[in-house]
Amino acid sequence: xxxxxxxxxxxxxxxxxxxxxxxxxxxxxxxxxxxxxxxxxxxxxxxxxxxxxxxxxxxxxxxxxxxxxxxxxxxxxxxxxxxxxxxxxxxxxxxxxxxxxxxxxxxxxxxxxxxxxxxxxxxxxxxxxxxxxxxxxxxxx
Amino acid sequence: xxxxxxxxxxxxxxxxxxxxxxxxxxxxxxxxxxxxxxxxxxxxxxxxxxxxxxxxxxxxxxxxxxxxxxxxxxxxxxxxxxxxxxxxxxxxxxxxxxxxxxxxxxxxxxxxxxxxxxxxxxxxxxxxxxxxxxxxxxxxxxxxxxxxxxxxxxxxxxxxxxxxxxxxxxxxxxxxxxxxxxxxxxxxxxxxxxxxxxxxxxxxxxxxxxxxxxxxxxxxxxxxxxxxxxxxxxxxxxxxxxxxxxxxxxxxxxxxxxxxxxxxxxxxxxxxxxxxxxxxxxxxxxxxxxxxxxxxxxxxxxxxxxxxxxxxxxxxxxxxxxxxxxxxxxxxxxxxxxxxxxxxxxxxxxxxxxxxxxxxxxxxxxxxxxxxxxxxxxxxxxxxxxxxxxxxxxxxxxxxxxxxxxxxxx
Ligand code: SF4
Numbered sequence: 001x002x003x004x005x006x007x008x009x010x011x012x013x014x015x016x017x018x019x020x021x022x023x024x025x026x027x028x029x030x031x032x033x034x035x036x037x038x039x040x041x042x043x044x045x046x047x048x049x050x051x052x053x054x055x056x057x058x059x060x061x062x063x064x065x066x067x068x069x070x071x072x073x074x075x076x077x078x079x080x081x082x083x084x085x086x087x088x089x090x091x092x093x094x095x096x097x098x099x100x101x102x103x104x105x106x107x108x109x110x111x112x113x114x115x116x117x118x119x120x121x122x123x124x125x126x127x128x129x130x131x132x133x134x135x136x137x138x139x140x141x
Numbered sequence: 142x143x144x145x146x147x148x149x150x151x152x153x154x155x156x157x158x159x160x161x162x163x164x165x166x167x168x169x170x171x172x173x174x175x176x177x178x179x180x181x182x183x184x185x186x187x188x189x190x191x192x193x194x195x196x197x198x199x200x201x202x203x204x205x206x207x208x209x210x211x212x213x214x215x216x217x218x219x220x221x222x223x224x225x226x227x228x229x230x231x232x233x234x235x236x237x238x239x240x241x242x243x244x245x246x247x248x249x250x251x252x253x254x255x256x257x258x259x260x261x262x263x264x265x266x267x268x269x270x271x272x273x274x275x276x277x278x279x280x281x282x283x284x285x286x287x288x289x290x291x292x293x294x295x296x297x298x299x300x301x302x303x304x305x306x307x308x309x310x311x312x313x314x315x316x317x318x319x320x321x322x323x324x325x326x327x328x329x330x331x332x333x334x335x336x337x338x339x340x341x342x343x344x345x346x347x348x349x350x351x352x353x354x355x356x357x358x359x360x361x362x363x364x365x366x367x368x369x370x371x372x373x374x375x376x377x378x379x380x381x382x383x384x385x386x387x388x389x390x391x392x393x394x395x396x397x398x399x400x401x402x403x404x405x406x407x408x409x410x411x412x413x414x415x416x417x418x419x420x421x422x423x424x425x426x427x428x429x430x431x432x433x434x435x436x437x438x439x440x441x442x443x444x445x446x447x448x449x450x451x452x453x454x455x456x457x458x459x460x461x462x463x464x465x466x467x468x469x470x471x472x473x474x475x476x477x478x479x480x481x482x483x484x485x486x487x488x489x490x491x492x493x494x495x496x497x498x499x500x501x502x503x504x505x506x507x508x509x510x511x512x513x514x515x516x517x518x519x520x521x522x523x524x525x526x527x528x529x530x531x532x533x534x535x536x537x538x539x540x541x542x543x544x545x546x547x548x549x550x551x
Contacts, residue, residue, distance in 0.1 A: 099188070
């Protein structure tokens, strides 16, 4: 298992799932791919299907509509894989903690095993890169 | 015999933005019907706002949409100020205009990039997003955050602009951004392939634009002359000189033209605001909001956003209603997409600049056999391929097209 994980950290393929988010986190993630930050230098690639991904990047709160889908997505991800919670919404729901979707809306870690949290509303692209680097360092030992 | 196939688009998509769900019904290559289901992103913001004070609600509405993250607060504070007819300090009005226009610039850049991507012009995507960064730098210098600026509050703005930094802002806008926008104007509008690809595609006629009450660039591209910045000025829009851009064709090309030319107007507005920025306080510090109703609006990059706030004299709104522009622009798909081909559907859906990367998760399903015939990447590929073929038929060589589009499309 650990060899597999070590191999995984050499080139992370990321699938980005936007649940009920406000887009900002999503735009910052997309921003990572564009010339100023260009994470493809590090082998990080945004892929179009969860079945090709090593990392599930989740943004936004989980409302009634999203929760079952997030679980389904995670089940489809090839294991071992990582889950990264981007933004305050996913980590602790931030200012949305008291919506009437609250019975169902939970922080992501109640639903999936989260490997890394990247706080911020939205986190800066530098912060996202930092988070991924820390994750890679921790897992790649 | 016709054989209709339904293509569900969304609701979850890998690229970005909110989940939305479209259902395209196609017959062969022609789209015959479209249906939209919204509500995937429901977070109960209107209700939540009733539990927050007026100052807190300004933060909340900022999080309705990340790209319009200053449009909603501007509309909201306009609504709250409308209740009491507050006298907002001049400097605050100018700062509002500055943030509003910077946001329009970055939003239009973002649209341009993604539209380029859908057509196979990945170079445009990368360049547009590269030149979006200086705008975000300016916003960060002004507000402290790249997105979600937290600048607005009822009665004024939260942060002042440091006068000594204005030369830097102007330098970024005039020396970095302006040449970039000029470049895009040349690269996009004078490109024969793009013109052939986009002209006459997804036409929204003037009557239809009026019937469907579309807003923003979608309306202005059909010759429907509305812009609330001019029609009912707020902030400092009546104190600066600018003009509303109009096009009459109503096709995707016209929408691109509108957005590119609007960027020039935004730069014009910004320069004037920075020059004229009056001294004085930035906040009139309202002590309380009297009972009553207020309506506020703002011309967001996608069209007019309206907020209606009712106060009962306490520190919270008792009712807060939000109407976002995409809500009005959605139904116009019935007129624009129906009758076009699948390869054009992606760019037409993107043309109103909805929360649009839904199109990234297009999957065609054969209704009867229920098997997937056409995935997301396939549909974008179809769109990019059409551009390539068109270029070839116009006499461009492989190498010229590869240079234009950034890569070869097989
Ligand atoms: S954390 Fe902030 S920026 Fe990210 S989705 Fe939530 S509200 Fe938007």
